[in-house]
Amino acid sequence: MIDPIILGIAGIVLLLILFFLGVPIAFAMGIAGAVGFAYVVSPEAALYMVANDVFHYFNSYAFSVLTLFIFMGSMAYISGIGTKAFNVAYVLLGQLKGGLLVVTAIASAIFGAVTGSGAATAASIGQTAIPEMKKHGYNTSMSLGAVACAGTLGFMIPPSIPFIIYALLTEQSVGKLFISGIIPGIIITVLFVMTAILVCWIKPELGPAGPRTTLKQKFVSLFNLLDAIVLFVLVIGGMLLGFFTPAAAGAIGGVGAIVIGLIRREVTWRKFLQGLKDSLRLSCMMFMLIVGAMIFGHFMSATTVTNSLVIWVQSAGLSSVGIILFVSAIFFVLSCFIDITPLLVLLVPLFYPLILESGADPIWFGVVVVTLCMIGIITPPVGAVLFVTKGLVSDEEASIGTVYKGALIFLIPMLIGLAIILAFPQVSTFLPSLIKY
Numbered sequence: 001m002i003d004p005i006i007l008g009i010a011g012i013v014l015l016l017i018l019f020f021l022g023v024p025i026a027f028a029m030g031i032a033g034a035v036g037f038a039y040v041v042s043p044e045a046a047l048y049m050v051a052n053d054v055f056h057y058f059n060s061y062a063f064s065v066l067t068l069f070i071f072m073g074s075m076a077y078i079s080g081i082g083t084k085a086f087n088v089a090y091v092l093l094g095q096l097k098g099g100l101l102v103v104t105a106i107a108s109a110i111f112g113a114v115t116g117s118g119a120a121t122a123a124s125i126g127q128t129a130i131p132e133m134k135k136h137g138y139n140t141s142m143s144l145g146a147v148a149c150a151g152t153l154g155f156m157i158p159p160s161i162p163f164i165i166y167a168l169l170t171e172q173s174v175g176k177l178f179i180s181g182i183i184p185g186i187i188i189t190v191l192f193v194m195t196a197i198l199v200c201w202i203k204p205e206l207g208p209a210g211p212r213t214t215l216k217q218k219f220v221s222l223f224n225l226l227d228a229i230v231l232f233v234l235v236i237g238g239m240l241l242g243f244f245t246p247a248a249a250g251a252i253g254g255v256g257a258i259v260i261g262l263i264r265r266e267v268t269w270r271k272f273l274q275g276l277k278d279s280l281r282l283s284c285m286m287f288m289l290i291v292g293a294m295i296f297g298h299f300m301s302a303t304t305v306t307n308s309l310v311i312w313v314q315s316a317g318l319s320s321v322g323i324i325l326f327v328s329a330i331f332f333v334l335s336c337f338i339d340i341t342p343l344l345v346l347l348v349p350l351f352y353p354l355i356l357e358s359g360a361d362p363i364w365f366g367v368v369v370v371t372l373c374m375i376g377i378i379t380p381p382v383g384a385v386l387f388v389t390k391g392l393v394s395d396e397e398a399s400i401g402t403v404y405k406g407a408l409i410f411l412i413p414m415l416i417g418l419a420i421i422l423a424f425p426q427v428s429t430f431l432p433s434l435i436k437y
Contacts (some may be wrong), residue, residue: 008303011036015296025342026288033296040302053294057168057287061247065174066164067283068250073161074279075254076111076231078271079261084224085110086128091213091221098200098207100138101146104129105192108150109157109185110228122151122385126392139206140398142199145406148389149414150192152374155340157185158236159250161286162340162373166366168290169348173363174246175239176432180363181370182236183427187420188371191413199409227260240434286341293345300350320358324365324422327351328372335376344373364421367428371418378407378414 011032018028030050038046057063086107093099093106108125126147133143155162158178167174200207213221235253238244244252261267318326330351335343348369355365377385386403421428 005303005308007036007040008300011296011299011303024288026285026292029289029292029296029342029346033292033299036299037295037302040299049298050295053291053298057291057294060168063168063287063290065246065250066161066168066286067279068247068254069159069161069164070282070286071276071279072159072235072250072253072257074275074282075257075261075267078267078275079227079257080264080266081111081228081231081257081260083128085228086125086132088221088225090132092218095209095212096197097204097209098196099209100129100133100136101142101196101200101207102193104133104146105150105153105189105196108147109153109189110225110232111154121154122147122388125151126389130392133207137208139406141402141406142206142409143406144389144393144398144403145408145410146196147392148385148403148407149378149410151385151389152377152414153185153189153192155370155374155377156181156188156367158182159246159253160370162344162370163366165286165290165341165344166348166369169293169345170352170362170366172366173432176363177366178236178246179240179431179434180367180428182431184367184371184417184421187427188374188414188417191417192410195410195413227264231256231260289341289345293342293349296346297349320360323354323358324360324368327354328368328422331369331372332376335373335379340373340377343376344369361425361429363432364425364428367421368418371414371421375411375414375418378411 014036015028015032018032019025023031034046034050037049086103089103089106089110090100093102096102104125107129108121111121111125129147130143134140154160158181160178160181163177163181164174166172167177196207231253234256235249238252239246239249258267258272261271331343331347334347352362355362386400386407390398390400390403
């Protein structure tokens with residue numbers, strides 16, 4: 001009989017081979033997990049396990065939350081909320097040196113708080129921000145880097161799709177995870193703004209000041225922010241005060257975004273159908289990834305690789321801080337090569353027992369993981385949001401290397417933000433401690 005740990009390693013190798021052969025990640029994890037489980041236990045047990053996992057996650061409350069918030073993000077995108085957020089921030093802060101970089105960060109934070117999607121935030125804000133920065137003589141690399149990095153703020157500020165995935169995988173409270181991201185999200189946004197101002201203060205040619213606006217113009221522009229504020233307060237405030245559950249919040253937010261779009265005459269029948277198609281496609285992709293990861297996770301458990309990892313770390317004598325840093329380092333390195341959704345569904349089930357063993361707060365660790373994902377998704381060579389941002393300009397205007405160069409500058413505030421979250425867990429756990437679900 002082959003040693004179960006050897007079988008587990010062989011399963012990981014098979015998974016990597018399937019990746020390199022171009023098999024979709026969800027199916028690669030499902031195939032490797034099911035075949036491996038059938039060999040370790042039995043084919044009958046493997047068939048039962050696959051059917052049970054599919055039913056369990058289709059029938060889970062957290063998955064309904066995920067689909068409803070994806071729907072809400074799609075509706076917010078077609079309603080033009082991101083463009084309005086940028087225009088307001090531009091009137092308020094565009095006259096500062098590097099003001100449009102600051103505007104991009106704040107508008108991305110606002111739009112990200114509504115959609116929960118980094119790619120959607122970068123695409124929506126970038127369509128308005130990049131032409132404006134080009135018109136005002138901003139450095140191309142800085143402009144594209146700022147759009148890409150600011151787009152990731154949507155991962156941290158609730159509602160956040162990565163937090164929902166983490167909740168699905170660990171059975172933690174979606175509401176508490178949402179609330180846990182508010183203070184860290186604000187901290188990282190402020191650090192982003194400070195970096196933009198400091199860099200352009202040292203080198204003004206990177207981000208010249210824009211035209212001044214009057215106090216009246218600033219005041220009037222604030223009314224265009226009401227859409228996003230009302231939607232955010234309705235969704236997050238309603239959950240925080242206990243008026244409705246996370247699933248209900250996603251549904252109410254989706255309907256609210258549609259109503260706003262209709263009132264503003266932004267939503268057409270064609271846009272609405274496209275939004276539905278996008279949300280359905282993304283929901284199906286998320287479901288397949290999560291189920292595939294769970295099947296592979298069952299195989300890993302059957303081979304005792306997970307338990308062996310826990311025992312190995314314990315025998316290494318690592319402290320709880322050492323365990324957190326060890327897991328964080330693996331997440332950081334792999335996030336440079338793998339997109340965040342498959343990375344979450346692959347690594348969280350594997351390392352979550354280690355986190356529980358270390359005594360760390362699972363909610364706090366969720367914030368750490370999402371921060372690492374924010375950093376990884378803008379770190380070469382993969383950096384999915386970098387490619388989304390590059391797609392907003394032609395090859396003649398900028399190469400992917402130009403986007404990389406600008407993004408590296410704005411990695412600094414994110415790394416500082418990660419250090420603060422690691423050093424002071426209270427910034428993540430204070431608000432969740434105030435709610436009961």
